[in-house]
Amino acid sequence: MGRLKLIKIVSGLPVFDLFAPRKLARTVSAFALGFAASQSDVDAMSSKLAQIEDRGRLVCGVDTGLAGFAEQDEDGTWRGFEVDLCHAYAAAFLGDPERVEFVPLTTADRFDAVLTDQVDILLRNTSWTFARDASLPVSFAGTYYHDGQGFLVPADLGVTSVRELDGARVCVQPETTTALNLADYGEAYGVSFQTVLVDTPAGGLDTYLAGQCDAFTSDVSALAGLRAALEERDQHAILADVISKEPLGPVVSSGDPDFVEAVEWILHALIAAEEFGVTADAVEGARVDPRTPEIARLLGEEGALGEALGLDSDFAVRAIAARGHYGEMFERNLGTQSELRLSRGLNAQWTEGGLMYAPPFR
Numbered sequence: 183m184g185r186l187k188l189i190k191i192v193s194g195l196p197v198f199d200l201f202a203p204r205k206l207a208r209t210v211s212a213f214a215l216g217f218a219a220s221q222s223d224v225d226a227m228s229s230k231l232a233q234i235e236d237r238g239r240l241v242c243g244v245d246t247g248l249a250g251f252a253e254q255d256e257d258g259t260w261r262g263f264e265v266d267l268c269h270a271y272a273a274a275f276l277g278d279p280e281r282v283e284f285v286p287l288t289t290a291d292r293f294d295a296v297l298t299d300q301v302d303i304l305l306r307n308t309s310w311t312f313a314r315d316a317s318l319p320v321s322f323a324g325t326y327y328h329d330g331q332g333f334l335v336p337a338d339l340g341v342t343s344v345r346e347l348d349g350a351r352v353c354v355q356p357e358t359t360t361a362l363n364l365a366d367y368g369e370a371y372g373v374s375f376q377t378v379l380v381d382t383p384a385g386g387l388d389t390y391l392a393g394q395c396d397a398f399t400s401d402v403s404a405l406a407g408l409r410a411a412l413e414e415r416d417q418h419a420i421l422a423d424v425i426s427k428e429p430l431g432p433v434v435s436s437g438d439p440d441f442v443e444a445v446e447w448i449l450h451a452l453i454a455a456e457e458f459g460v461t462a463d464a465v466e467g468a469r470v471d472p473r474t475p476e477i478a479r480l481l482g483e484e485g486a487l488g489e490a491l492g493l494d495s496d497f498a499v500r501a502i503a504a505r506g507h508y509g510e511m512f513e514r515n516l517g518t519q520s521e522l523r524l525s526r527g528l529n530a531q532w533t534e535g536g537l538m539y540a541p542p543f544r
Contacts, residue, residue: 230434230441231275231492234302239281242268243301246286246382249407250515250522251307260284263515264305266505267326267432267449271303274448274497279504288381289355296320296435303445304433307401309359322431323446326508328528328537330424331363332402334409337419339396344373344423351376353386353395360400363426383408401428403516403524410521444491451498454480454540455507457531462506465499480543487543508538 234240244252244264252262269279285301292308295301297319307329310322333344333352341347344367352375354361361377368375378395380386387408390398398405402424409415432445455461458477460468465481472478479485482495489495505511509531516524530536 230302230438231444234275238276239283240268240272240275241283241285241300241302242271243285243287243292243295243304243306244268245306246288247384248307248404249411250403250520250524251407252284252286252305261515263327263511264307266511266515267305267452268303270452270501270504270511271445271448273500273504274451274493275444277500279500289358290381293318293320293433296433299435302434306433307404307430308433309428310431311359319436320433321436321442323434323442324449325429325431325537326449327403327430329401329403329428329430331360331399331426331428332405332424333421334390334398334400334405334418335396335421337417342421344421344425345371347375347397348373349376350396351378351394353378353380353390353398355380355382355386355400359426359428364399367425401430403522406522406524410523440492444493447491448497448501450540451480451501451543452508452511453531453538454543455498455502456509456538457533457540460502460507461510462503465502469499476543 242264244260244262247253248262250262252260252264254260265284268282268284272282273279285295287295287301287304287306292304292306293314296304304320307327309329310325314320315322333347335341335347352364354364354377356379364375364377367373378389380389383400383404386398386400389395398408400408402420405420409418409420412418432449434442434445436442454476455465458468458474458480460477460481468477469481469483472481472483475484479487481499482488482497486495488497491497506514512526512529513519516522517526526534526536528537530538532539
C-alpha cells in the first residue's frame with residue numbers, strides 16, 4: 183500500500199500528500215473533497231480503455247471532410263493526418279491499427295460527441311483554449327499541430343492584408359474560436375466584417391466560390407487543404423496575415439485521468455520517435471539494438487513505462503509501426519509529399535527551431 187502523509191487541514195477535512203497507486207490516490211482525493219465515492223465509482227473512472235478493449239475497436243471523431251486531415255476516398259476509405267493518428271492509437275491500445283471507426287462531426291456537435299461517449303477520442307482540428315479546458319469536462323491531451331487563423335480571398339480582389347477587408351462579407355463557422363477571433367480582430371483594429379455563417383469547411387468553400395462572401399476565414403492548414411482541391415487554385419490566395427494561435431490537439435473526456443495520460447503519451451511517443459530517427463521501417467531494428475537508453479525506454483526494452491499507463495511495454499512500437507512517426511505522418515498528409523505542400527514551420531522538431539517537443543521518456 184502506498185505511503186500517505188498528512189500535510190494540512192482544509193475545511194475540517196484532511197488533504198494528503200500521496201505516494202500511492204493512482205486508484206488509491208483518486209479514492210482519497212474524492213474523500214478529501216467530500217464526495218461519497220464507492221469502489222464502483224472509482225473503477226468507472228478508469229474504465230475507458232476496458233470499454234475500448236471490450237468493444238474491439240477505437241472510435242475517433244473526425245472532420246466531415248478536410249483535405250490533409252480527414253476525408254474519405256471514393257471507396258469510402260478515410261485518409262489524412264488525424265486519421266493516421268487514430269490508427270496509431272488503435273495500434274497502441276488494441277494491437278491492430280485497422281480496428282478503428284470514424285465518426286464525422288461538425289463543429290457544433292464535436293464536444294457533445296465526446297461527452298456522450300459517441301467517440302473515444304476527438305481528432306478534429308480542435309483548438310485548445312482556456313474556456314474549453316476550464317468549462318467543459320474534457321481534456322486536451324497534447325498538441326499535434328500548431329496552427330493559426332488566416333483568410334482565403336480571390337486573387338483578383340486586390341487585397342494583401344486583413345485590414346483591407348473593412349466592410350467585406352466573411353464566411354466563418356459559428357461556435358468556433360475562428361468566429362471569436364474574427365470579432366476580436368475587428369474590435370482591436372477597427373475593421374468591420376459582415377459575417378456569413380457556414381456549417382462546415384466544405385460548405386464554407388461552396389459559399390465562398392458562389393460569391394456569397396468576399397473572404398473565407400479558418401485555420402491556415404484548413405484553407406490550404408480547401409485551396410488544394412480547387413481546379414484553378416492560383417485564382418485564390420491565402421493572405422500572409424495570421425491573426426491567432428490555434429494549438430490543435432486530441433480531446434477526450436476528463437472522467438478517466440489514466441486514459442487522458444495514455445492518449446497524451448502515445449502522441450509524445452510519435453513525436454519522440456521522429457526526434458530519435460525511429461521510423462516505421464526502422465522501429466523493430468531500433469528495439470533490438472537501441473542506440474541510447476531513452477530509445478530503449480521509449481520502445482519498451484527498459485523500464486516498462488507502459489505499465490504506468492495501463493498499457494504493455496510495446497505500445498510505442500506498435501503506434502510508430504502503424505503509420506510512422508510524427509514527421510512521416512506530417513510529410514505524407516500535409517507536407518512536401520502531399521497536395522497541401524505545407525512547410526513544417528512551428529510544427530518542426532524543437533531541434534529544428536519548431537515547437538514539437540516530447541517530454542523525456544524516463
